[in-house]
Amino acid sequence: MKKQCQAYAPEVLSRFADNELDDVLYRQIQAHTDGCNQCRQVIDGYRQVSQAASHAIASKVSTFDTGGLGTAVIERVAPQKSGGFKKVFDYFSLKLYLKVASVAAVMVLGLAYFQDTPLNMNMREFSELREPSAIVTSVDARSSVMIFETEKSKHTVIWFSET
Amino acid sequence: MLVKQYQGMLLNIAYSITLDREESLEIVQDVFVKACSGIKGFRQDASLGGWLRKITINTCLNWKRKWKRRFRWSHDPIESDDDWILKDVDQSGSNPENQYREKEFEENIMKQISKLPEKIRVVFVLNALEGMSYDEIAEHLNIKRGTVSSRLHHARKILMDSFKSL
Amino acid sequence: MFKPYLNVNRYQISLWAVIIICALSVFTAGVQAGDRVNTHVRVIHAAQGARHIDAGLDDLAAELESVFRYTSYRLIQSKGMMLGYNEKGRVGLPGKRMLVVSPTSIDGQRIQYRITIHKGKKQVFQTQVLLKNRSSITIGGPQFKKGYLLFNISGRIN
Numbered sequence: 327m328k329k330q331c332q333a334y335a336p337e338v339l340s341r342f343a344d345n346e347l348d349d350v351l352y353r354q355i356q357a358h359t360d361g362c363n364q365c366r367q368v369i370d371g372y373r374q375v376s377q378a379a380s381h382a383i384a385s386k387v388s389t390f391d392t393g394g395l396g397t398a399v400i401e402r403v404a405p406q407k408s409g410g411f412k413k414v415f416d417y418f419s420l421k422l423y424l425k426v427a428s429v430a431a432v433m434v435l436g437l438a439y440f441q442d443t444p445l446n447m448n449m450r451e452f453s454e455l456r457e458p459s460a461i462v463t464s465v466d467a468r469s470s471v472m473i474f475e476t477e478k479s480k481h482t483v484i485w486f487s488e489t
Numbered sequence: 490m491l492v493k494q495y496q497g498m499l500l501n502i503a504y505s506i507t508l509d510r511e512e513s514l515e516i517v518q519d520v521f522v523k524a525c526s527g528i529k530g531f532r533q534d535a536s537l538g539g540w541l542r543k544i545t546i547n548t549c550l551n552w553k554r555k556w557k558r559r560f561r562w563s564h565d566p567i568e569s570d571d572d573w574i575l576k577d578v579d580q581s582g583s584n585p586e587n588q589y590r591e592k593e594f595e596e597n598i599m600k601q602i603s604k605l606p607e608k609i610r611v612v613f614v615l616n617a618l619e620g621m622s623y624d625e626i627a628e629h630l631n632i633k634r635g636t637v638s639s640r641l642h643h644a645r646k647i648l649m650d651s652f653k654s655l
Numbered sequence: 656m657f658k659p660y661l662n663v664n665r666y667q668i669s670l671w672a673v674i675i676i677c678a679l680s681v682f683t684a685g686v687q688a689g690d691r692v693n694t695h696v697r698v699i700h701a702a703q704g705a706r707h708i709d710a711g712l713d714d715l716a717a718e719l720e721s722v723f724r725y726t727s728y729r730l731i732q733s734k735g736m737m738l739g740y741n742e743k744g745r746v747g748l749p750g751k752r753m754l755v756v757s758p759t760s761i762d763g764q765r766i767q768y769r770i771t772i773h774k775g776k777k778q779v780f781q782t783q784v785l786l787k788n789r790s791s792i793t794i795g796g797p798q799f800k801k802g803y804l805l806f807n808i809s810g811r812i813n
Contacts, residue, residue, distance in 0.1 A: 340642040344616065346623050375648045376617035379602055382595035383618060387500045390510055396492040399521040460792035461765070461785040467796075474722065481718045486780050486796040511724075 331364040339365060343372040458482045492521055495538060498619075499545045505614035506549040508603050516552060520545045542619065546629055550611070601651045605644055612637055613644035691737045692758040692766055693811040696746045698732035701725035701795070702802025715807055719793070725802065746806075749799050751775050754806055764788050766810045772797070786810045 334342075334355060341347050342355045359366040458475045460482040465471050467486040475482050499520055503513035523544055602610060611630065615621045616637075621629070623637045630637075699712060702725055708716045709730040719728060736744040738758050746754040753773045760767045765785040772780040772794075779797075786792055791809035798804075 336646065337638060337642040340645055341623075341638055344623070344641070346638070371649055372645045375645050375652070376613075378594075378598050379613070379648070380617045382598040382602070383501050383505045383614065384497075385592075385595050386599060387497065387504050387513075390500060390504075390514065392496055392500070392514070395496055395514065395518060395521075398518050399492055399525065402518070402522045403525040457787065459787050459790040463767075463783045463785060465780075465782040467780045476718045476721050478721060479718060481715075481790075482784070482792045483722060484782060484792070484794045486794070488774065488779050488797045 331362050333358055333362065334365060336368065339368050340372050343369045343376075491524070495541050496521075498538065499541060501618050502542060502545050502614065503549055505602070505618060506546070506607070506611055507552065512552070516545065516548050520548055523548070543629060546611075546615070550630075597652075598648075601648050604651075605647060609640045609644045609647075612640040616641055691739055693735070694738050694744055694756060694758065694768075695733070695735045695791075695809045695811075696744070696754060696756060697730055697807040698746065698748060698754075699805040699807060700727075700729045700731050700799060700802055701805055702727045702729075702800070715791075715793070719805070727802070728805075748772075748797075748804065748806075750797065752779075752797060752804075756808055758810065759783075761812065766812060768808070768810060770794065770808065772806075788812055 338347070338351070339355070342352065345352070347355070355365070359369065458480045462473050462482065462484065465473070465484065465486075467488075470487045472485045473482070474485075496517060499517045500513055503516045503520075504510065507513050507516065520541060524541055602614075605613065612626055615626050615629065616623075623634050623641075626632075626637045627634045697711070697715075699715075699719075701719070701723060704727045707727040707729065709728060711730040711733060712719075712728050716728060719725075731749070732746065734744075734746050736756075738744045738756075740758055740760065743755050743757045746756070748754055751774060755771045755773070757769045758766050759769050762785055765787055768784050768786055770780075770782050770784065771778055774797075780794070782794070784792055786808070789809075789811050791807050793805055793807045795803055795805035
């Protein structure tokens, strides 16, 4: 088997393939590759591998169903654009009676929270939504176990391997 | 309009970093939402594509690696490569045999890319997919130019060696 | 002198009677509500294939789909049980498996459950969880018919 040309380090040839060398070195290697088949093949190989990878990734991604992407983005952006909270608080800053009303509302809701009323139940349920549905205090399986929770409603999931 | 124009490019980047279809779709969705809310802060003289690309790379690299992701990888026999090949062969017009071989080749490349360590893969795909210069990659990833060069060469060497052994 | 004293006593007695009756009714209601735990177990077969979600899983489907990549979720069994504390509820599962679930105590707004899964004579899994009242946990893992079995266990006390 013919020995690989050692004139330039492979990393330098890789940089040559990307046109990332200074002019002097670039011209030297260009002149070298005119007569050195091996180095030319290495450089071609580097370029081809990049092209093939790029093509493979694009080809794979082209099979993705992106139909709902635009709609999903619009749905998520729309409420932000209306600026709900900001507008409400701007309004509050102008109307004094609304400030008073808000204090009263907070007091009523606060009292409701500490009383046993249906409203209270809903508020508790709301605050509890942030907690995991189950706290795992001990677990034992013959093999691996994973515990995780769903992002939205913190539903606890345990996954175990039976074998 | 913004989504249609840039979704392909951003999905390519996100998928090649995460190697997960659903995760890359989620990331790109997040990127567009971030872009829409931050569009006022975008410098008019800068390239919109470059700006979106930067957000995508940052989002991918900062994406929380949750149980979900590891779980999906370990328990998913499931995003069947066979389906993918068949789907595309069906869509192809002429010479199914060549199309099949081509897809098989692409599938092998994807497998080899997915074996690259993430740090090396990110540098490689930004160069290969986006044609980003060493300086640009170094700036995006906050690493030295020399590190870009060595990682890129390392990726190419691994990929070329793996193809030789096929 | 005597009359007002008697009146005060009557008021006090009535007041105490009302308080005791209220306390007793609250206590008995608590005992009635607290001595049995409404426990519901759903056995689900998750697999790849044509997209399908059984109607009985509507409340759970979105949660499952957010973490699993399966496209078909079939409810293969559903069992409701009123269990006393430390009473064991048994649910027979496919593949000679058995799920045993037992509420052991109440901790604030959470029900403590001990859950075990047996395959044949061997216990293959056990856990203790504090389940939020009126909430559920999903346990999965056993392979079954080109997919996996999931068990959704919910608990409720009044």
